[in-house]
Amino acid sequence: MVHDTSKLGFETRAIHAGQQPDPRTGAVIVPIYQTSTYAQDGVGGLREGAYEYSRTANPTRTACEQALAALEGGRHGLAFASGMAATDAVLRTALRPGDHLVLGNDAYGGTFRLIDKVLTQWGVTYTVANLSIVDEVRSAIRPETKLIWCETPSNPLLGIADLTALAELAHTAGAQLVVDNTFATPYLQRPLELGADVVVHSTTKYLGGHSDVVGGAVITNSDELREQLFFLRNSAGAVPGPFDSWLTLRGMKTLAVRMERHCDNAERVVHALLKHPGVDRVYYPGLPEHPGHELAAKQMRRFGGMVSFTVTGGGERALAVAAGTKLFVLAESLGGIESLIEHPGKMTHASVAGSTLQVPDDLLRLSVGIESAEDLIADLSAALA
Incomplete structure (x- = not known):
């Protein structure tokens, strides 16, 4: 059985990462663990690696998250109930009242709505810039800038941003570069390898690939950010169900x-x-x-x-x-x-x-x-x- 898929080709990882045959039955496809809770050995006796409640973790979702991380070349993947839930989690983790972000002038309407109508009420400010022009982005950065939010290709005008240059700008300013990689998918582009701190997906789109599931994902190499996102997701509850996780996992196999x-x-x-x-x-x-x-x-x-x-x-x-x-x-x-x-x-x-x-x-x-x-x-x- 294949356990370490990090050195395998993309197509192989899409089929095998996080997807070992079921140890009990030998099923070659990850089962849909359609359960909300799990039996424990005793009060306070939860086994290491065991599951306790499916809002916190579910085996089908775990397999999906391991595959997401493997395809993006990241250490950690977290699945969410939608792409906007993933976007919201990243923004709320990275920003605090008084912070500032730079947003592309050709961003997805839902992302703009969340920032302009929701986060601004929380005291967050933003500046719109053409992310294809590095000098314009540099001019938009302020001392309180904590994040650059990038889509490349962008939605809907398909603008292209230089991820390596944006990552250098962000890091020099003490900020993070977040890349919505939904249009490109990890098959065509891997932003973490180009310097991005976080990758976001609407898995509803190409990763699911069959217009039959709504979901989102966040991938990062940061252990600290992973813990913050995991805590927020568990606290707020924006998790995909086991069947949604299974559909996304199924879609990624043929990406x-x-x-x-x-x-x-x-x-x-x-x-x-x-x-x-x-x-x-x-x-x-x-x-x-x-x-x-x-x-x-x-x-x-x-x-x-x-x-x-x-x-x-x-x-x-x-x-x-x-x-x-x-x-x-x-x-x-x-x-x-x-x-x-x-x-x-x-x-x-x-x-x-x-x-x-x-x-x-x-x-x-x-x-x-x-x-x-x-x-x-x-x-x-x-x-x-």
């Missing part, structure tokens, strides 16, 4: 092969969009003209399955295109095996309307699935016609 197909299809869709007269601009880091292309090529394995584009004719035309596809399902979220289309301004990023993070109203975002690329291109072409 590598799925991401290759996502990337293949996205590249073909991008080239088709570039040729279409109804498309104004395409945002994809795999394009040589993308301002972050060279950096993305350096810190990512490939360029991902997310594509954004603007249409000619303005916002109403974009809404019509979004409603006109048949294979691309009009829906929020991303990273599943099926292709999705959405209008960020009206959907995932509605909460940033009127702010410095407001997105163009003629922008559409695609999560390119693993269907036949020819069928996907034909579907988009018909909607754009």
